[in-house]
Amino acid sequence: MSTLVLGGRSEIGVAVAKRLGGDLVLAARRSDDLDAEVAELTAAGAKVATVEFDADDVARHGAFLDQVTEQHGLPDTVVVAFGILGDQARAERDAAHAMAIVHTDYLAHVGILTEVAARFRERGSGTIVVFSSVAGVRVRKANYVYGSAKAGLDGFASGMADALHGTGVRLVLVRPGFVIGRMTAGMAPAPLSSTPDQVADATVAAVRKGKDVVWVPGMLRPVFFVMRLLPQVIWRRLPR
Numbered sequence: 001m002s003t004l005v006l007g008g009r010s011e012i013g014v015a016v017a018k019r020l021g022g023d024l025v026l027a028a029r030r031s032d033d034l035d036a037e038v039a040e041l042t043a044a045g046a047k048v049a050t051v052e053f054d055a056d057d058v059a060r061h062g063a064f065l066d067q068v069t070e071q072h073g074l075p076d077t078v079v080v081a082f083g084i085l086g087d088q089a090r091a092e093r094d095a096a097h098a099m100a101i102v103h104t105d106y107l108a109h110v111g112i113l114t115e116v117a118a119r120f121r122e123r124g125s126g127t128i129v130v131f132s133s134v135a136g137v138r139v140r141k142a143n144y145v146y147g148s149a150k151a152g153l154d155g156f157a158s159g160m161a162d163a164l165h166g167t168g169v170r171l172v173l174v175r176p177g178f179v180i181g182r183m184t185a186g187m188a189p190a191p192l193s194s195t196p197d198q199v200a201d202a203t204v205a206a207v208r209k210g211k212d213v214v215w216v217p218g219m220l221r222p223v224f225f226v227m228r229l230l231p232q233v234i235w236r237r238l239p240r
Contacts, residue, residue, distance in 0.1 A: 004068060004075040006053060006082055006112060008034055011181045012131065013081030014041065015200030020207075021046050025072050027053035027064075028082075055082045056104055058111040065115050077127040077207070078116050080109060085183050091145040098145050105149035110156055117160060117169065124168040127207060130157040131199075134177045134215070137224045140238065161212055174203050176216040192217055 001022040005013045008026025014037050017024050024046045026034055031050040038048045049072060053064055068075070086101035113128065120126030135143055136150030154173070161171035176199045178190035199216045206214040215221040227235075 001077065002073060002075040003077040003079060004072075005079045006055065007080070008037060008050065008053075010081035010083075011183075011196035012176075012179065012199050012203075013079055015196045016079050016081070016129065016203050017041055017046070018044050019200055019204040020077065023072070024048045025068060025075065026050045027068070029054055055108040055112065058108055061111045061115045065112075065119060069119070074119055074123060074126075076125070077129065078120075079129045080112065080116075081129075081131060082108070083131070085143075086146055088143050088145055101145050102149045102152075105146065106152040106156075109153050113157070113160060117164060117171075120169040121164065121167050126169045128169070128171045129203060129207065130171060130173050132157060132173055132175045134175050134220055134224055137175065138228050138235070141236065170210075170212070172203070172206050172211065173213045174199065174206070174216065175213070175220070177220050192220055192223070 001020065002025070003017055003020050003022060004025045004027060005017050006027050007013045008028035008031065017026070018041055021044065024041055026037055026048065027050070028034060029052070031052045034050050038050065041048045051068060051071070054060070082104070084101060084104050086097065091098035091101060109130070113130065116128055120128065130153070132154040133150040135147040136152070136154045139147035139151055154175070157171060157173050161173060164171055176194060178184065178193040179196060179199060180189055180193050181196050194216050202214050202216045
């Protein structure tokens with residue numbers, strides 16, 4: 001099995017790749033500086049290659065996938081694991097920063113997902129893994145820029161999954177809660193937090209069991225069913 005990880009420096013992406021094994025391609029900026037990730041995956045028994053990838057350069061997404069296909073073949077699975085959290089306080093006063101968050105976390109995903117899905121649909125097979133977030137299920141004032149991008153991504157991926165039904169192509173949508181890792185370093189963990197390994201375990205289990213949507217941890221699903229029903233006057237008072 002072959003897997004392309006878009007966001008080859010992502011803790012979750014690498015953890016998923018480690019569990020999938022086989023032939024792996026890690027795609028990231030500064031791809032010549034992925035020695036630690038390559039060593040970890042190689043030690044786990046995988047065959048690993050790296051390739052340069054700038055998610056924000058949406059005009060080159062198609063050429064990038066053509067390059068990967070030419071050098072390594074069209075993968076069986078694509079794990080879309082890039083993204084930024086950004087600085088909410090800065091984004092509230094700096095429009096360029098707000099747009100940068102939305103560009104990476106939504107528009108760049110729309111671009112690469114469309115390119116991947118088109119190639120998989122033409123072949124008639126493939127699995128796409130997309131990481132949304134509970135931050136997009138109901139957007140909170142504490143991180144509404146990031147949350148709005150994730151809300152857009154969640155809707156786009158959900159619709160794409162429905163459009164791909166019956167084509168031989170699967171899209172697995174993952175909705176983690178707060179993940180304790182590099183991206184959230186220095187932040188106090190929220191209730192029902194998880195680690196990159198826990199997210200990877202749930203993701204790979206979903207891929208192998210044929211599930212289309214997975215919440216991590218699973219308890220977040222009923223929690224957010226209730227959260228969606230909270231009156232706005234109460235929702236606005238929530239600190240996180």
